[in-house]
Amino acid sequence: MLFKDFDPLKGKRLEILDAEGNITNPKLEPKIDKETLLKMYKTMTLGRVADIRALQYQRQGRMLTYAPNMGQEAAQVGSMAALDKKDWLSPGFRDLNLMLYRGVPLKQIYLYWYGNEWGNHFEEDMRILPINIIIGSQVAHAAGLAYASKIQKKGEVALAVIGDGGTSHGEFYEGLNFAASYDAPLVVLIQNNQYAISTPRRKATKAETLAQKAVAFGAEGIQVDGNDVLAMYVAMQASAEHARSGKGVVLVEAVTYRMGPHTTSDDPSIYRTKEEEQEWAKKDPIARFKKYLMDKGYWSEEEEAALDEANNNFVKETFEWVEANGAATLEDVFKYTYAEMTPQLTEQYETHKKFLEESEGK
Amino acid sequence: MAVLNLVQAINQAIDQKMEDDSRVVVFGEDSGYEGGVFRVTAGLQKKYGEDRVFDTPIAEAAITGSAIGMAVNGLVPVAEIQFDGFIFPGITEIITHMARYRNRSRGRYGLPIVVRFPVGGGIRALEHHSESLESLLGQIPGLKVVMPSTPYAAKGLLISAIEDPDPVIFMEPKRIYRSGKQEVPEEMYRIPLGKAKVVKEGSDVTVVAWGPFVREVEKAAELLKAQGENIDIELIDLRTINPIDEETIINSVKKTGRFVVVQEAVKTYGPGAELIALVNEKAFLHLEAQPTRVTGFDITVPLPRGEHFHFIQPERIAAEIKKVAKF
Numbered sequence: 001m002l003f004k005d006f007d008p009l010k011g012k013r014l015e016i017l018d019a020e021g022n023i024t025n026p027k028l029e030p031k032i033d034k035e036t037l038l039k040m041y042k043t044m045t046l047g048r049v050a051d052i053r054a055l056q057y058q059r060q061g062r063m064l065t066y067a068p069n070m071g072q073e074a075a076q077v078g079s080m081a082a083l084d085k086k087d088w089l090s091p092g093f094r095d096l097n098l099m100l101y102r103g104v105p106l107k108q109i110y111l112y113w114y115g116n117e118w119g120n121h122f123e124e125d126m127r128i129l130p131i132n133i134i135i136g137s138q139v140a141h142a143a144g145l146a147y148a149s150k151i152q153k154k155g156e157v158a159l160a161v162i163g164d165g166g167t168s169h170g171e172f173y174e175g176l177n178f179a180a181s182y183d184a185p186l187v188v189l190i191q192n193n194q195y196a197i198s199t200p201r202r203k204a205t206k207a208e209t210l211a212q213k214a215v216a217f218g219a220e221g222i223q224v225d226g227n228d229v230l231a232m233y234v235a236m237q238a239s240a241e242h243a244r245s246g247k248g249v250v251l252v253e254a255v256t257y258r259m260g261p262h263t264t265s266d267d268p269s270i271y272r273t274k275e276e277e278q279e280w281a282k283k284d285p286i287a288r289f290k291k292y293l294m295d296k297g298y299w300s301e302e303e304e305a306a307l308d309e310a311n312n313n314f315v316k317e318t319f320e321w322v323e324a325n326g327a328a329t330l331e332d333v334f335k336y337t338y339a340e341m342t343p344q345l346t347e348q349y350e351t352h353k354k355f356l357e358e359s360e361g362k
Numbered sequence: 363m364a365v366l367n368l369v370q371a372i373n374q375a376i377d378q379k380m381e382d383d384s385r386v387v388v389f390g391e392d393s394g395y396e397g398g399v400f401r402v403t404a405g406l407q408k409k410y411g412e413d414r415v416f417d418t419p420i421a422e423a424a425i426t427g428s429a430i431g432m433a434v435n436g437l438v439p440v441a442e443i444q445f446d447g448f449i450f451p452g453i454t455e456i457i458t459h460m461a462r463y464r465n466r467s468r469g470r471y472g473l474p475i476v477v478r479f480p481v482g483g484g485i486r487a488l489e490h491h492s493e494s495l496e497s498l499l500g501q502i503p504g505l506k507v508v509m510p511s512t513p514y515a516a517k518g519l520l521i522s523a524i525e526d527p528d529p530v531i532f533m534e535p536k537r538i539y540r541s542g543k544q545e546v547p548e549e550m551y552r553i554p555l556g557k558a559k560v561v562k563e564g565s566d567v568t569v570v571a572w573g574p575f576v577r578e579v580e581k582a583a584e585l586l587k588a589q590g591e592n593i594d595i596e597l598i599d600l601r602t603i604n605p606i607d608e609e610t611i612i613n614s615v616k617k618t619g620r621f622v623v624v625q626e627a628v629k630t631y632g633p634g635a636e637l638i639a640l641v642n643e644k645a646f647l648h649l650e651a652q653p654t655r656v657t658g659f660d661i662t663v664p665l666p667r668g669e670h671f672h673f674i675q676p677e678r679i680a681a682e683i684k685k686v687a688k689f
């Protein structure tokens with residue numbers, strides 16, 4: 001029903017909570033318990049602080065390249081909150097809040113950006129694939145997860161998450177088409193944050209919306225206000241249910257905005273205006289969600305101040321832990337190429353180890 | 363014992379592994395209903411159903427990419443790429459993800475995947491249907507690369523490949539798909555990956571080949587014999603391109619002092635170069651002649667009217683062996 005009412009070919013977009021934090025579509029307001037709502041809010045605020053701090057650490061020369069999520073917290077948390085714990089996540093590289101909500105410790109995600117593969121070693125029950133840098137590929141991986149779920153009757157949905165830039169990539173089309181052919185339970189979330197680094201969405205495709213690309217796969221598509229955490233929740237819940245019940249693939253386009261740079265190496269002032277950034281700042285997903293929670297009586301300014309302090313302390317401690325524990329070992333960089341080191345690798349490892357030991361001895 | 367050709371031996375290996383392990387799934391372009399353009403997977407869909415043996419859209423990156431997700435989520439994918447040259451649209455997923463997944467996730471996700479496809483020339487086909495890719499794929503960390511030379515080897519190596527915890531590229535020499543038959547045991551057996559086989563012991567020259575060229579070296583030896591040459595060749599079937607069985611090769615060269623390697627792939631940066639470097643590194647003082655190679659040329663594989671120039675004939679191998687033996 002939702003997909004019919006919000007047909008992307010008719011220019012429809014799902015919105016429930018507007019930029020001022022008012023419910024504009026009460027019929028669709030999801031019934032989420034207080035505990036879950038607060039978990040969602042706390043994840044989003046922690047994600048925001050972790051982003052801001054990571055940028056600072058990078059400026060201080062303590063963190064390496066980092067891709068901040070600021071502005072996309074609702075698209076990520078709203079989606080993950082609507083999924084089941086057994087559902088899979090096939091992420092891109094700008095998906096901090098998805099992982100935090102699922103339960104990945106921040107120290108692990110920081111460890112990854114600190115430059116250590118152990119950051120990608122998610123606990124088995126997280127059901128998260130390693131961070132994917134080649135945009136779009138994760139859709140093909142998720143298609144395989146979904147196919148395996150289907151034929152083994154596991155009832156799991158696979159969620160692939162990409163940006164608008166990823167929709168130009170071959171595996172976006174190949175993966176969606178592959179999964180759709182078998183009605184495999186795949187949901188693809190596009191976080192349309194308006195830019196593929198510097199290239200605006202409008203220059204990357206002539207399609208009116210990204211959601212309408214679903215039509216070509218015989219899939220459902222829906223465009224959602226990606227800064228509206230409630231709309232994201234509703235859209236993802238319907239999408240996951242649709243996919244899980246064997247009805248086919250769903251493509252969700254979250255219209256959002258990357259408030260920060262592409263990565264720490266990027267300077268957005270080259271390709272976008274201050275006015276544009278200020279317009280989107282008014283649509284901040286966290287501000288409107290906070291207002292919603294306060295209107296419900298679930299949240300107060302006192303709690304906000306305490307949370308902010310706790311988040312900052314936690315992030316600071318976490319990063320200090322990563323700095324103290326983030327080094328890689330020689331064994332680490334050799335040991336995981338194969339299940340067992342090949343004779344060639346063993347020889348290379350032993351030779352280099354000996355070389356290092358002898359150099360140190362001198 | 364049944365006498366099988368290469369196609370039948372591979373089919374039997376997959377069939378027995380599917381019977382043995384319900385996680386094994388087989389898919390590719392036309393691999394399901396039709397059994398593949400070479401009929402290597404013929405009969406499997408009927409026996410195991412459409413969920414486990416299925417046709418895919420013509421989308422190699424979806425085939426190789428989805429194999430990753432399937433392997434993470436409890437399946438053992440045996441993916442087929444229709445022809446060697448068609449691997450390129452799918453190679454992105456193999457190199458950028460499949461080969462790296464175990465390392466990228468620090469051991470969380472090992473990928474027990476086999477990607478199998480026909481390789482090499484000899485069937486007078488269109489462009490992209492006659493490529494030898496052992497040079498290209500042999501150097502990717504995280505991949506194992508195998509090429510069988512006989513039906514017997516194909517069955518044992520493929521069973522090992524399917525059981526291997528890491529991604530294996532299984533290259534099937536199409537020119538010998540149906541050209542030779544051999545007794546193949548009915549039961550499941552395994553030939554270890556990473557181990558070469560001394561096909562024939564000899565004392566004068568070590569010749570290393572793989573895939574269809576093991577037989578071509580044997581033909582070259584017959585030619586030399588017919589010419590009245592008395593050269594005692596030690597013939598090694600490499601079987602696994604990566605990881606290399608250094609021990610077998612180095613022990614042989616230490617004995618013979620002479621080394622020739624045969625590869626159909628382009629000359630430059632190929633396994634032949636790697637093996638010669640290895641011989642130089644580890645058996646230099648035993649050498650009595652410079653180690654050499656007989657290879658394809660550094661050209662695009664010609665269309666059928668010109669391909670005979672590129673593909674290696676036994677005469678070329680015989681001439682090279684003679685040169686090295688008499689140095």
